[in-house]
Amino acid sequence: MSDNHSVSSETSQASSLESYTARESMENNVNGDIITMTLTNNYSQLEKQETNKSLAKSNNDLNVQYYSGLKLALIQISLNLAVFVIAMDISIVAAPLETISEQFKKYSLSSWIMSAYSFSSAMGCTLWSRISVKIGKKLSIIVAILGFEIGSLITATSTNMYMLIVGRVIQGISGSGLNTVSFIISSTLVPEEKRAFLLSLLSLSFTIGSVTPILGGALSEAYKDGWRLCFYINLPIGLIAFLLFNTVYNDGESMSILEIFKKVAYVHKYNIKSFGKKMVAKKTYAKILVELLVSFDMVNFLFISSGFILFLLAVTFAGGFQAGWHWYEANCIAMLVVGPILVFLGLVYDCFYYFKVVEYLRAKYSDIIDFPPDTEIGPLMTEKLFFNFKILSTNIVALFVCLANGCQSVYIIQYFQLLFNYSPLIASCNYMPSMLSISSFVLFTGFVISKTGRIKEMIIMSAITGLLGNGLLTILKDTSNEAEKLIFVFLGGIAFGFVAQSSLMSAQRELNPKDKRYRMDFVSVTGYNMFNKQLGLCIGSVFSTMIFNTSVINKIKVDFPQYSYLRADSLIAFRRHNFDGRHSPFSKMLAKCIQNVFYFATGVSVIPLIFCWFVSAKKILTKKQIKKIKEREQADDTASTNDIDIDSKEA
Incomplete structure (x- = not known):
């Protein structure tokens, strides 16, 4: 089954040759007229019709759906709000950092208020890109928003530094999902020639959110617990983004919120005995193993995340002169050495061994489970x-x-x-x-x-x-x-x-x-x-x-x-x-x-x-270049139609 899917995928993607050739030609030539003449000479009317059909099929396979007008505006606004709120949470604590540390009497842990968010956010970026493929981009954003709201609530209601740091970790993991998937979605909302503007809007939202140390400073000076408002403010912004995005965007691959609620509401109707048998069946464990190693590439994720965390923790502790942590001590040296080694092993695995593991698992389990299709197989960090x-x-x-x-x-x-x-x-x-x-x-x-x-x-x-x-x-x-x-x-x-x-x-x-x-x-x-x-x-x-x-x-x-x-x-x-x-x-x-x-x-x-x-x-390709190609194609279509009519009359 997977082989057939791969063949059809190759056929449909190869059929996009005309679009790709046009783009490459436009880049390598200055004169757009030369390009359009080349296109006209290379393709007849019949070939173009077949290409368009195949290209449409290819776009469907890749879940490409372009938006425009009000829908595009509402989706982009929701994504901008999501990116704004995560950028705000990165920087808003820069000003009240000392106030928070003084209140909890934990100056030695003050650096973790920002580092906990940064660590978890950085490590979650690659994994969220894969989650979006598995459960769909829409559901990924929704899950990330809900997780971010929960993390914000925990942080805002913290009673000690450790609770606050846990909340920041949850915020960081969820925030990386909002950031990564928002850019993925924005990159697929419109054709390539219009993509720069949407990405610049997201980057602008991130930048505006980064101005919020001013807000954090103002809130922390307003009253004793004013810093808590730095996190409470995330709740209404996240809710607005959630409602807008869930209402307008549809990627054609995610379950709707209503469908999820129905599954939860009717859980009592499931056959518990049958469910128990499935949980202990070999097929279930094979499916979990394949999902972890193939779909989510957990080997790379664990190597990379563990390596960077060990290295950066060693730098944080030794550089902060924490008790028991010095550059010359064994624990610090071990983390500084082991960390980069783990990162290197993660990269080597993805570049040289990931597909070997995939083929081994395919040969072993493809007869008892539905193996992921080729279009969903790939390392977190492609070679x-x-x-x-x-x-x-x-x-x-x-x-x-x-x-x-x-x-x-x-x-x-x-x-x-x-x-x-x-x-x-x-x-x-x-x-x-x-x-x-x-x-x-x-x-x-x-x-x-x-x-x-x-x-x-x-x-x-x-x-x-x-x-x-x-x-x-x-x-x-x-x-x-x-x-x-x-x-x-x-x-x-x-x-x-x-x-x-x-x-x-x-x-x-x-x-x-x-x-x-x-x-x-x-x-x-x-x-x-x-x-x-x-x-x-x-x-x-x-x-x-x-x-x-x-x-x-x-x-x-x-x-x-x-x-x-x-x-x-x-x-x-x-x-x-x-x-x-x-x-x-x-x-x-x-x-x-x-x-x-x-x-x-x-x-x-x-x-x-x-x-x-x-x-x-x-x-x-710029808008002018795209317009010039389309005009030339339309002129060619008209000429071809006239030639067909003349041939029909002569016949």
């Missing part, structure tokens, strides 16, 4: 991510641009709080220029791509402005004037605005629509791009904290031994109650520690500048 150097280069650029931005997002706010003794609200307001630059250049990038079809140039600009922006941030000191602070903070955010959707479109553009694995590769590349960006932000946050903590502790021991009892996570509270002016020796010491973070961000920004030249140079 194209690493063997296609253009896709690899794109993801490297995105990773390190986001890593540098992760450093900025934490320590620009800390710069204003520690050196100028600004309140959380005022410090967040001074971070606004960065958010403004990201928002502006997200829209600018989407506009340029949609008008010119050029993607590579946007990625190159991201690399150049990243190095420039982070380099200028190293100039910020206790003596910087208002103009310098405004300009440097603004320039620091431009790189992220350029790379937000251009990296995703560049990676997707390298995939071959004629490939029978196109659908799964598309999902894998999209999911990995989301994972890559989240991982970059997470690593940037963890490494910048480690660099700052180490710098502070070392400098305090040498220059201010009377304060040797201080730890970095209690520094803000100490600084607020013992502020001695922005130009004091203590302030200058803090300025140098923050400067070290920006030096690190500048150093990693060199890497995107190297790899940006190797990303794909392929362009997407």
